[in-house]
Amino acid sequence: MVDGGALEGQVALVTGAGSGLGAAIAHHLAEQGAHVVVNDVRADAAAAVAKDLVGEVAVFDVSDSAAFDAAVDTTVAQHGRLDVLVNNAGIVMDRPEVIKRLIAAQVAAMAGEAVAPLRVLSTLTDERFDRMLKVHVYGTFYGMRAALRHMEDARSGVIVNLCSVYAYGGSVASPEYAAAKHAIAGLTKSVGAEVAPLGIRVNAVAPGFIDTPFLDPLDDAKAFLLARIPVGRFGRAEEIAKLVRHIICDATYSFGEIFPASGGWLA
């Protein structure tokens, strides 16, 4: 136990907790005494994380509204409460051909040569745009709605959504990701104000680039990214998990706020 049980007796649901930030957050909440419901769309990944903490696995796709409702209702039926929801599940901007074009364009620009069209948005498919919004925006919406139905009755609860530095700035490489994270910021601020009078805290964290499997598709771009991070390194999942724990356990005067953790990234 790290600080000693601030969440003792409480129940937390963390989505996308089979990897990276979600797994680190699940562990930190468990260390605080929470019973953690470990969600992921990948059953094996969720099980691997859940075996090391007090909690259980809930395998579902956050973009499935009925499945999210059922998981929250089952949790409340079994444990009598849901105190914390972390809407963390996400998918990466994984178009390696776009990254290559962007790097080539930067090299050409630095050499004073003409830059070829990047064709990022003009080659973005309906399927990719839909999926990005379904997982991030709809997933966050479904989660908040399902949790608030119980938290409003209880007049207590904490929700943390995963934004990104791309919730403030644009992303040339992945406009659909930036659009999704901007939407989550809008949801967080709006709902945060709505339920503040009930004492329910809805906030978000906005990480920069954190060293998780999420960054794997960006391998070719890592040197370019590092050059833009003032602190000179990627963040660690642990650092974001500590911030999320702080928001949940300590940030009692924060409602609809977005907490950055970006290594100084200038969006």
Ligand SMILES: NC(=O)c1ccc[n+]([C@@H]2O[C@H](COP(=O)([O-])OP(=O)(O)OC[C@H]3O[C@@H](n4cnc5c(N)ncnc54)[C@H](O)[C@@H]3O)[C@@H](O)[C@H]2O)c1
């Ligand atoms: N790593 C970063 O640099 C970074 C920076 C800013 C924000 N974020 C955000 O943090 C969150 C977690 O990212 P990560 O770095 O831990 O990524 P990750 O790829 O390591 O983990 C994401 C997890 O979400 C799960 N998942 C994906 N789609 C799902 C779905 N539809 N339903 C349920 N689970 C699903 C995956 O199976 C995976 O286990 C994402 O929302 C991401 O956008 C990450």
